[in-house]
Every structure is written in structure tokens, then in C-alpha cells.
Amino acid sequence: MEYTVQKLAELAGVSTRTLRYYDEIGILKPARINSSGYRIYGRAEVDRLQQILFYRELGVKLDKIKDIITSSSFDEIAALKEHREKLLEKRTQLDLIITNVDKTIAMKEGRIKMSDKEKFKGFKQKLIEENERKYGKEIRDKYGDEVVEQSNKKFKEMTQEQYAEFERLGESVNKTLKAAFATGDPASELAQKAADLHRQWLCYTWGNYSKEAHAGLAKMYVEDERFKAYYDKEQPGMAEFLRDAILIYTGMKD
Amino acid sequence: MEYTVQKLAELAGVSTRTLRYYDEIGILKPARINSSGYRIYGRAEVDRLQQILFYRELGVKLDKIKDIITSSSFDEIAALKEHREKLLEKRTQLDLIITNVDKTIAMKEGRIKMSDKEKFKGFKQKLIEENERKYGKEIRDKYGDEVVEQSNKKFKEMTQEQYAEFERLGESVNKTLKAAFATGDPASELAQKAADLHRQWLCYTWGNYSKEAHAGLAKMYVEDERFKAYYDKEQPGMAEFLRDAILIYTGMKD
DNA sequence: ATTGACATTGACGTAACGTAAAGGTGTAAA
DNA sequence: TTTACACCTTTACGTTACGTCAATGTCAAT
Structure with missing residues (x-):
């Protein structure tokens, strides 16, 4: 519960110099100084340091951070x-x-x-x-709550909008996939288009994208009964076909 | 195709001072100097600046970047x-x-x-x-290819390992969810544990996590036939139950 | 001819520490 | 008891990657 500079530095992944500097500029003062002049930090300082690091991560300057967290109306x-x-x-x-x-x-x-x-x-x-x-x-x-609510509302509207597009995309994946499956070649242009549509479709729920994750999901489509059952429902072998198409698309084949 | 400092700065999103500094330290010299002493940059410099920014993004120091990109064996x-x-x-x-x-x-x-x-x-x-x-x-x-291959291999092994844990987690989600469903209360401790396990489970395939995405997925579990069919297979209403549990867990209820 | 947006080269300023230097403290082993 | 060693302290100068003037030249349009 009580930390010396080194202990706290180790805990938080910063240098001891950083902690002394933070003391110097008055952004993070130790809870107390012991009889030998050592800095001793407690629970409140740990929490405060965490706050500081959150802001630092965002590129906020230290004196601004100081303003923010010392402000009385800081929520x-x-x-x-x-x-x-x-x-x-x-x-x-x-x-x-x-x-x-x-x-x-x-x-x-x-x-x-x-x-x-x-x-x-x-x-x-x-x-x-x-x-x-x-x-x-x-x-x-x-x-205030207004701002937070407003931003939440905006998000909801956005997801609402996205959802419509998302569903359209989903259909389009299925259609293209079915057509591609008829060709039998997961490297075919149509199959690659299906994989690309699938990527776009994914991005709606993932918010991010990486080839590795896409390829991983493709493998899961075969190994996970839920997905396999869905894709194979129409045509047996469809799950494997989609997997192969995606593996080729992502360049993760073999 | 030819840029003055300002134009290039604007294009790349850096300051003109940065470009002059890069010239000064010899990391990015302009293609030529025109008759009035202006710096003129061309295609090669654009590409080189892009390289520099890639490295800078990763926190590599400028003199190190210089070493790297001026190295003859630089691939x-x-x-x-x-x-x-x-x-x-x-x-x-x-x-x-x-x-x-x-x-x-x-x-x-x-x-x-x-x-x-x-x-x-x-x-x-x-x-x-x-x-x-x-x-x-x-x-x-x-x-060389060795390193790249090795790192790829390591990645594959990792996902292999993760996959075992991933499957175990999946089972654990299902078990906990079933037990929680019996209580009938998506806010119950057990249901919240199921939601937490579900989050962990997600992280294996998503690699990232956000409450919004999690909540979005929860809604999809009800709206998307694939998931709904899977979860309702055992007990009708399970998909809704999981959705509600997750919405409470993520604090995205209503 | 003047304005205004460009460009140039100094040169000093800065943020957030890093890195000694010179020394005190606490404890465990010789 | 001394010695070693890992801690701690303050003071102070160094560093990186620019920011920010200042003083001045250039170019195109009015």
C-alpha cells in the first residue's frame, strides 16, 4: 500500500526520474516524506499517477494535465x-x-x-x-450529462445508420459467395470479391481490421459449429470455400 | 509532382520547420534548390518522407532513422x-x-x-x-526471409496455443450462461460472469475490445439468425438473455 | 508600387525527461 | 564492526525534435 519511488516507478512503468520530476513540477507530490527524506506514495498518489498517464498517453502536456486534475470541478x-x-x-x-x-x-x-x-x-x-x-x-x-448524452445519441444514430448498410452488405456477401461457390474456385475473381465484401462487412462490427484476424476468423468458420452450420446450411462445403477464399484474399494461405 | 516546403508539409501533415530541420540534419534533402533558393521536393522525397514518418510513428529517433534508410542493404x-x-x-x-x-x-x-x-x-x-x-x-x-518466417511461425504457434484456451473459454461461456439462464435474471451475478467470460472469449478473436462493439454484437445475437439459432437451440430465449446480460455488463442498457 | 502570401537563414526557447556527480541510508553478510 | 550493496537524496547540465520569433528576400496580383 505504501511505495518508495522505485517501487512505484516499477509498478507504473515509468522512471524514478519521472516521479521526481512530477514532484518538482507539483503534479504528483508524495503522500509524505519519511525521516530520511525518502518520498513515500500511498493509494491516492497511485490513482493520481494513473490519471496522469492516461492523459499523457493522449499527448496532453503536463502543465495542462496539472490544470485539469487539480481543478475542483474535475469530474x-x-x-x-x-x-x-x-x-x-x-x-x-x-x-x-x-x-x-x-x-x-x-x-x-x-x-x-x-x-x-x-x-x-x-x-x-x-x-x-x-x-x-x-x-x-x-x-x-x-x-455535464447533456454532452455525454448527446455524444451517446450521436453514436446510436450512427450505429443505426450503419446497421442498415451492414445488413445490405451481409446480403451482398451471401449472394456473391453463392455465385462464387458455383465456380468452385476460391481464387476466382468472384470469390475474391466475396472475401472483400466480407472484410467490409466485418469492419462494421469490428471497427478495426487485420489480415491475421480475418484469416483467423476464416478458420473459425470451419472449426466453429455455429458458423459452419450457417454457411453449410445452403450448400455443404460453403464454409470451407469461404475460408479458402479469405485465406487467399489475406495472403495467409498455408 | 513537385512540391515546395509548404505544399509538402501540407500533404504530409507536418510543419515547414520540420522539413527544414530534416534538411538540416540530412535526413531528407530536397531534390533541388531553385534559382531563388527555394527547396523543391520530388517523387523520391515524398516516398522518403513517408518512410520517415512510418518510423517516427514507432518512436524511432531521427538519427537512427537516418542510419536505417541510408543503409545500402536496406530492404x-x-x-x-x-x-x-x-x-x-x-x-x-x-x-x-x-x-x-x-x-x-x-x-x-x-x-x-x-x-x-x-x-x-x-x-x-x-x-x-x-x-x-x-x-x-x-x-x-x-x-531476410528467415526472420520474417520465424516471426510468422511464432505467430502461428501462438494462435495455436490460444486456440485451445479459446475453446475452453467458449465452453465455459456456454456453461455459465446456461446456469445463469436458470436464474432468469440477466443482472444476476452469474449472468454478469457469463458476460465477462464472453468478453474474454471475444478478445481471442477480436484482438481488441470496446464496450460499444460488445454491445453491438449482443444486439446482433438476437437480430442475426445465425447466432440466434445457435443460442436458442438449447433454450428459447437464451439469445435475448445473453444480449441483456451483455448490455447490462457493458453499461449500454437503453 | 504596394500588398500579402510565400520563401530563406539564423538563433534562442521548450518539454520532459536522461544522465552523471556527490553524497546520505538501511540492512545483510563477512 | 566493517563492508558491501542497493537503495535514497539534491544539484545540474545534456538531449531531442522541433516551436517561435526576427530579419530579410521572392513572387503574383492588384
Whole structure:
């Protein structure tokens, strides 16, 4: 329950220098100083450090973090929820960069072409600017149930909209898959289109995408009775066919 | 096809100061200097800047980046593939932090307890150290199909291992769910445990997790015939029950 | 001819620590 | 008891990747 610098540093994965610096700038003072002048941290400091690291992860500057967490009207839970949103945004951006890398590989291998604009997709981050505004002034004024509710509502509307598209996509996967299955070749153009549609379909519920995960799911379609039963219901062998098509599509064959 | 500092900066989402600095330290020199002393960048420089930004995204220092991309034995495609791996790792870490935020919210709302250790899950990043080693020396020596293959193999083994645990978890979800269904209350402790197990189970195939996605999937369990048929097979109403349990678990009820 | 948006090269500033240096503290083993 | 060794302390200078002036030149349009 009580930690010295080193113990806390180890726990939190930061350096002891960082903790001393945080003490120096007054963002995280130890609970007490013992008789030999050692810094002793307690439960409250552990929690506070966690808060600091959450903000740091988002690229918020330390003096701004200080402003935020020392503010009397600081609502921890609301802040954490806002945090979640930001982290999800960040992940979306990461996914963009990963897609960019994938495309760049394809380009270097001569399979596709990329515009100069495309080459920098995912790097532009207005995220920091937004943080400035959000955390700078608005947070203390605007934070209330209204804002949270509004953003939730917006999300619901979005998912509602997406859901319609999602269902249409699902049908389209099935149709294309059926047509492709008739050709018997999982490498055929139609089968690859089905795999691509399937990827798009996935992205609606996954929010992210990786070739590995897609391929893993493809394998599961055969190994998991739920999926297998569904796909084989219409035509026996369809599950395996879809798996093979996806494995080829993702380049994860063998 | 030709860019001045500002144009390129805009394209890539960096500042003009950054481009001048990159020129100064010799990491990205313009293709030519025009008659008025302006820096003019061409296609090759665009590609090189993209490379630099990929590395920067991973936290590699500029002088190290310089070493890497000016190395004669630098294999662009191999580097990009290595890159992909790193970015996926980074996303995994982000997912850890998001899960951490979720848990912290639950804790602050008094729903669960967290150990001090848990509070810092996701922050510890040996990633940078690893980058140091990987990109520092080994890259130029070791880069070859062997390394790539080896890492792929490792990934396959890992998923193999995970798969066993994954199946065990799946069974455990079903068992707990059945027991919980008997109580009839989706908010019951047992039902919430089932929802938690379901989350864990999901994480094996999703690799990431968000409450929204989980809740979305829960709704899909009722709306999508495949899942509904599976869960209702044993007991009619099970799909709805699981959905409700998950909606409560994720705090997305209504 | 002037305006305004571009460009240039210095040169100093900064954030968040890293990295010694020089020394005190606590305890376990020789 | 001394010695070793792993802790802790403060002070202070170094570092990275730019940000931010300042002073000045260029270009196109009005």
C-alpha cells in the first residue's frame, strides 16, 4: 500500500526520474516524506499517477494535465469516458496507418498504385488540436450529462445508420459467395470479391481490421459449429470455400 | 509532382520547420534548390518522407532513422512488413489501455475493484527498447526471409496455443450462461460472469475490445439468425438473455 | 508600387525527461 | 564492526525534435 519511488516507478512503468520530476513540477507530490527524506506514495498518489498517464498517453502536456486534475470541478468519470473516446479515435488512426502500410507494401510489390495524398493517410492528426480545445476551456464549462448524452445519441444514430448498410452488405456477401461457390474456385475473381465484401462487412462490427484476424476468423468458420452450420446450411462445403477464399484474399494461405 | 516546403508539409501533415530541420540534419534533402533558393521536393522525397514518418510513428529517433534508410542493404519491403508487426503490437497495447479505462470507470462507479498492478496495465512499453535492439544493429544483419518466417511461425504457434484456451473459454461461456439462464435474471451475478467470460472469449478473436462493439454484437445475437439459432437451440430465449446480460455488463442498457 | 502570401537563414526557447556527480541510508553478510 | 550493496537524496547540465520569433528576400496580383 505504501511505495518508495522505485517501487512505484516499477509498478507504473515509468522512471524514478519521472516521479521526481512530477514532484518538482507539483503534479504528483508524495503522500509524505519519511525521516530520511525518502518520498513515500500511498493509494491516492497511485490513482493520481494513473490519471496522469492516461492523459499523457493522449499527448496532453503536463502543465495542462496539472490544470485539469487539480481543478475542483474535475469530474473523474466524465473525464475517463471522454478518454475512452479519444483512445478509440487514436486506434482508428492507427488502423489507418496500418492500412497505409499494407497499401504501400502492395505498391512496392507493384500490385497497386498510390497517390501522393494516399501515402500520408493516417499521419495527419488534428487530435492534438482538438485536445487543446476540449481540455483547455470547454471541459470545465461544458461537462455535464447533456454532452455525454448527446455524444451517446450521436453514436446510436450512427450505429443505426450503419446497421442498415451492414445488413445490405451481409446480403451482398451471401449472394456473391453463392455465385462464387458455383465456380468452385476460391481464387476466382468472384470469390475474391466475396472475401472483400466480407472484410467490409466485418469492419462494421469490428471497427478495426487485420489480415491475421480475418484469416483467423476464416478458420473459425470451419472449426466453429455455429458458423459452419450457417454457411453449410445452403450448400455443404460453403464454409470451407469461404475460408479458402479469405485465406487467399489475406495472403495467409498455408 | 513537385512540391515546395509548404505544399509538402501540407500533404504530409507536418510543419515547414520540420522539413527544414530534416534538411538540416540530412535526413531528407530536397531534390533541388531553385534559382531563388527555394527547396523543391520530388517523387523520391515524398516516398522518403513517408518512410520517415512510418518510423517516427514507432518512436524511432531521427538519427537512427537516418542510419536505417541510408543503409545500402536496406530492404524496403521487409522493413514495411516488420513495421506492420510493430503497429499491430502498438494497437494491442492501445487496446490494453482502453480495457484499463473501462475497468477504471467500473471501479470509480463502484462496480468492481482493481489491484494497483492492474491500474497500470498497458502503460509499460518495452516496445521502444525492442525497437532499439531490432532497428539498432540487427536489422541490417538479420533481415531476410528467415526472420520474417520465424516471426510468422511464432505467430502461428501462438494462435495455436490460444486456440485451445479459446475453446475452453467458449465452453465455459456456454456453461455459465446456461446456469445463469436458470436464474432468469440477466443482472444476476452469474449472468454478469457469463458476460465477462464472453468478453474474454471475444478478445481471442477480436484482438481488441470496446464496450460499444460488445454491445453491438449482443444486439446482433438476437437480430442475426445465425447466432440466434445457435443460442436458442438449447433454450428459447437464451439469445435475448445473453444480449441483456451483455448490455447490462457493458453499461449500454437503453 | 504596394500588398500579402510565400520563401530563406539564423538563433534562442521548450518539454520532459536522461544522465552523471556527490553524497546520505538501511540492512545483510563477512 | 566493517563492508558491501542497493537503495535514497539534491544539484545540474545534456538531449531531442522541433516551436517561435526576427530579419530579410521572392513572387503574383492588384
